Amino acid sequence: MTRDPRFDVTTTTTCGYCGVGCRLEAHQHGGHIVSISPALDGPANRGHTCLKGRFAHQFTRSRDRLTAPFVREHGTLRLASWDEALDRVASEFQRIKAEHGPDAIAGLASARGTNEDAWAMQRVMRAAIGTHNIDNCSRVCHSPTSFGLRKSVGLSGCSGSFDDIEHADVLLIVGSNATAAHPVAGARMKQAALAGAKIITVDPRRNDLSDVGALHCGLRPGTNAAFLNGLTHVLIRDGLVDREFVRSRVEGFEGLADLVAYLTPDVTEELTGVPAADVVRAAHIYGEARTGSIAWGLGVTEQLYGSECVQMLCNLALLTGKIGRAGCALLPMRGQNNVQGVSDVGALPDTYSTYRSVGDDATARLFEERWGVPLRRERGLKLPEMIDAALAGKLKAMWICGYDIGQSDPDSAKVEAALANLEFLVVQDIFENLTSREAHVLLPAASFLEKTGTFTNAERRIQLVQAAAAPPGSAKTDLEIFSLVSERLGHPLPYRGPEDVMLEIGALTPAFAGVTYERIGRGGLQWPVAADGTDTPMLYAESFALPGGKGRLAALPFKPPGDEASEQYPLILVTGRRLEHYNVGTMTRRTGNLELLSHDVLEIHPDDAAAHGIADGALVEVRSRNGSIQLGAHVTDRIEAGHVFTAFHFPEVRTNLLIGQSADINTSCPEYKVVAVAVTPVAVHAGAARGHAVVA
Numbered sequence: 001m002t003r004d005p006r007f008d009v010t011t012t013t014t015c016g017y018c019g020v021g022c023r024l025e026a027h028q029h030g031g032h033i034v035s036i037s038p039a040l041d042g043p044a045n046r047g048h049t050c051l052k053g054r055f056a057h058q059f060t061r062s063r064d065r066l067t068a069p070f071v072r073e074h075g076t077l078r079l080a081s082w083d084e085a086l087d088r089v090a091s092e093f094q095r096i097k098a099e100h101g102p103d104a105i106a107g108l109a110s111a112r113g114t115n116e117d118a119w120a121m122q123r124v125m126r127a128a129i130g131t132h133n134i135d136n137c138s139r140v141c142h143s144p145t146s147f148g149l150r151k152s153v154g155l156s157g158c159s160g161s162f163d164d165i166e167h168a169d170v171l172l173i174v175g176s177n178a179t180a181a182h183p184v185a186g187a188r189m190k191q192a193a194l195a196g197a198k199i200i201t202v203d204p205r206r207n208d209l210s211d212v213g214a215l216h217c218g219l220r221p222g223t224n225a226a227f228l229n230g231l232t233h234v235l236i237r238d239g240l241v242d243r244e245f246v247r248s249r250v251e252g253f254e255g256l257a258d259l260v261a262y263l264t265p266d267v268t269e270e271l272t273g274v275p276a277a278d279v280v281r282a283a284h285i286y287g288e289a290r291t292g293s294i295a296w297g298l299g300v301t302e303q304l305y306g307s308e309c310v311q312m313l314c315n316l317a318l319l320t321g322k323i324g325r326a327g328c329a330l331l332p333m334r335g336q337n338n339v340q341g342v343s344d345v346g347a348l349p350d351t352y353s354t355y356r357s358v359g360d361d362a363t364a365r366l367f368e369e370r371w372g373v374p375l376r377r378e379r380g381l382k383l384p385e386m387i388d389a390a391l392a393g394k395l396k397a398m399w400i401c402g403y404d405i406g407q408s409d410p411d412s413a414k415v416e417a418a419l420a421n422l423e424f425l426v427v428q429d430i431f432e433n434l435t436s437r438e439a440h441v442l443l444p445a446a447s448f449l450e451k452t453g454t455f456t457n458a459e460r461r462i463q464l465v466q467a468a469a470a471p472p473g474s475a476k477t478d479l480e481i482f483s484l485v486s487e488r489l490g491h492p493l494p495y496r497g498p499e500d501v502m503l504e505i506g507a508l509t510p511a512f513a514g515v516t517y518e519r520i521g522r523g524g525l526q527w528p529v530a531a532d533g534t535d536t537p538m539l540y541a542e543s544f545a546l547p548g549g550k551g552r553l554a555a556l557p558f559k560p561p562g563d564e565a566s567e568q569y570p571l572i573l574v575t576g577r578r579l580e581h582y583n584v585g586t587m588t589r590r591t592g593n594l595e596l597l598s599h600d601v602l603e604i605h606p607d608d609a610a611a612h613g614i615a616d617g618a619l620v621e622v623r624s625r626n627g628s629i630q631l632g633a634h635v636t637d638r639i640e641a642g643h644v645f646t647a648f649h650f651p652e653v654r655t656n657l658l659i660g661q662s663a664d665i666n667t668s669c670p671e672y673k674v675v676a677v678a679v680t681p682v683a684v685h686a687g688a689a690r691g692h693a694v695v696a
């Protein structure tokens with residue numbers, strides 16, 4: 001539909017960066033996206049966007065876009081036709097399957113692609129190849145959220161909506177830097193604070209919301225469990241528990257009360273570094289409020305006990321009855337545009353769509369009947385297990401779609417060795433990245449602005465994605481590529497287009513029963529969606545989605561994090577994000593955002609900088625038990641003394657060489673947030689440092 005004479009076509013779609021899920025108007029002129037503006041009726045963004053959604057679209061026409069397939073010959077990648085590349089993929093998968101069995105092949109689905117892409121990929125892996133070896137980047141992100149929510153309240157999703165932000169008297173924000181990572185939701189939180197809501201931030205690093213909040217609790221990294229159990233102690237001690245709610249809707253109170261009895265505010269202070277008086281204040285602000293919501297991010301999940309801490313966050317809501325009504329939501333700040341959806345639709349090694357176990361006979365039979373193939377009942381490999389199996393020579397081939405494990409997974413040197421050990425690696429992406437350096441076949445994909453389908457945002461809201469431009473060169477949509485490969489593997493996918501995929505998801509997934517593109521419309525649908533199209537903005541109003549219908553309080557003790565400061569490694573490195581860049585940066589580094597932020601720095605407290613002889617802007621070496629990198633130092637009191645902070649957006653820094661193998665006990669989500677390091681100045685020739693990162 002043409003609205004503005006400067007543009008040929010305007011298409012309403014959904015942002016492909018973060019999990020807020022802003023609705024966008026993409027304006028095309030001369031075949032290219034030339035401008036993006038916010039959709040006024042977007043339920044999450046209401047006419048706003050951030051600098052990524054609105055401006056970071058030039059990557060679509062970057063000269064580096066992959067526009068044709070490549071295949072490796074005599075050690076180097078060369079251009080190939082689609083037929084040659086696809087034949088090579090199919091014949092190598094068939095050879096490896098015949099020689100080593102289907103479990104010698106593994107796939108990674110993209111949290112950046114659509115639900116339809118992810119569904120098609122898990123079908124190809126399960127039905128055409130015959131393995132459950134399929135995972136996605138939720139593994140390294142919010143898999144602990146999914147685990148914890150399923151244990152405590154039942155369903156792997158936000159219990160309410162972003163609208164609960166405006167209805168909450170209190171927002172407890174734990175390990176989430178929302179104004180940088182989820183800027184539009186972060187802005188809604190900031191506005192709520194300005195309108196009188198009390199914000200409590202719990203984070204080793206102050207952020208913009210701490211600045212407008214009622215209380216900032218600057219705890220030591222890795223001590224969330226002590227802090228959350230310490231809050232629980234005060235809620236119980238000071239009579240801030242909703243007794244009627246606990247009696248009628250919750251189980252496990254006695255065990256929890258016994259467990260937290262020793263965690264007085266003084267003990268909590270000792271364990272976390274948060275002053276006892278602030279622990280008491282936080283408990284009272286949250287406990288006394290009529291309504292309150294809890295938002296959390298990777299500061300909770302990317303930890304050794306991340307999944308247990310999600311259960312502890314649920315404890316707070318269950319104890320105070322702050323769940324299942326307006327203003328009382330559990331709000332996991334899901335990361336990528338479709339990391340919620342890629343897991344919902346079953347691109348996971350142990351579950352089909354909506355987290356139904358692959359071992360469940362009744363579910364498996366539904367899929368077997370529809371797809372016409374036998375399906376195994378044993379789970380497949382999780383991503384870290386894939387890496388280990390590749391290193392051990394048991395996993396022979398990987399198909400990696402839109403996930404740069406070479407840059408983003410922990411222990412980059414190990415990942416690189418594992419990739420190099422594969423007999424066959426297919427990388428399907430919109431750009432070359434560190435992972436594709438080892439690829440045998442490189443397949444060019446269409447980006448979110450060039451395809452149609454759906455994303456599911458952090459509110460469980462399924463929203464439409466609509467192609468606003470054509471893919472460059474001969475690039476194809478991920479769904480088209482999966483269909484072409486599956487056909488060559490002897491399992492043609494019966495879809496005429498993305499909507500057929502969604503209809504199949506609905507046919508095999510009760511919580512998606514009523515989802516059609518027409519019903520999604522402009523407002524989206526929050527799952528579960530009944531057959532008649534009724535969706536569910538608010539979960540748990542009447543009961544929890546667990547056997548017996550009661551919420552489960554978890555009595556889980558504080559245990560120290562996987563890494564600790566020592567004489568040799570005296571500082572704790574916390575890694576996270578910058579507003580201007582997005583994850584591995586393939587997209588934002590090819591937009592004007594690079595001018596806003598051209599390189600990364602190590603943030604270090606003035607006291608630590610002085611103690612280690614580091615001047616602002618000096619080049620430093622950061623060393624962990626795992627590896628070392630060099631980058632410029634930025635001396636700032638944003639970070640607490642004893643901690644240093646950097647991001648992982650720049651391949652030339654390779655932050656993840658520093659990250660070790662420690663991971664969440666239940667989900668294997670890496671402990672990116674707590675790494676003991678030593679920081680030392682690097683002697684450089686005059687003028688060479690200037691804060692620029694250099695390759696280690």
Ligand SMILES: Nc1nc2c(c(=O)[nH]1)N[C@H]1C(S)=C(S)[C@@H](COP(=O)(O)OP(=O)(O)OC[C@H]3O[C@@H](n4cnc5c(=O)[nH]c(N)nc54)[C@H](O)[C@@H]3O)O[C@H]1N2
Pocket residue numbers: 018019141174175176177178180181182202203204205207219220221222223224296297298299300333334335336574575576577578579580581582583584673674
């Ligand atoms: N601009 C931008 N936006 C993004 C992304 C991006 O790369 N750039 N990536 C997207 C993705 S994939 C994700 S998952 C989200 C992530 O969004 P967030 O979860 O907000 O991301 P992080 O900055 O990694 O970590 C959040 C906070 O955890 C804190 N933290 C570290 N250790 C601890 C701890 O022990 N306890 C507590 N309580 N806090 C701790 C950090 O200081 C940081 O402020 O952002 C998404 N949005």
Ligand SMILES: Nc1nc2c(c(=O)[nH]1)N[C@H]1C(S)=C(S)[C@@H](COP(=O)(O)OP(=O)(O)OC[C@H]3O[C@@H](n4cnc5c(=O)[nH]c(N)nc54)[C@H](O)[C@@H]3O)O[C@H]1N2
Pocket residue numbers: 110112113137138140141142298302335336401402403404405407408409428429430431433445446447448478575576577582583584585586587647648655656659672
């Ligand atoms: N040190 C440290 N490391 C971290 C984290 C941290 O906090 N600290 N956070 C972790 C987290 S939460 C996450 S989610 C990961 C993210 O890490 P990644 O998932 O590796 O990063 P992304 O930048 O989101 O994009 C992955 C790839 O998808 C490609 N892509 C984009 N759109 C499409 C598409 O439509 N189709 C296809 N085929 N490809 C596409 C991009 O070009 C890019 O190569 O990083 C993790 N790594």
Ligand code: SF4
Pocket residue numbers: 015016017018019020021022045048049050051052053054182183184185
């Ligand atoms: S807040 Fe997230 S979804 Fe919204 S425009 Fe920014 S990156 Fe896109």
Ligand SMILES: [Mo]
Pocket residue numbers: 140141142335336339
């Ligand atoms: Mo993430």
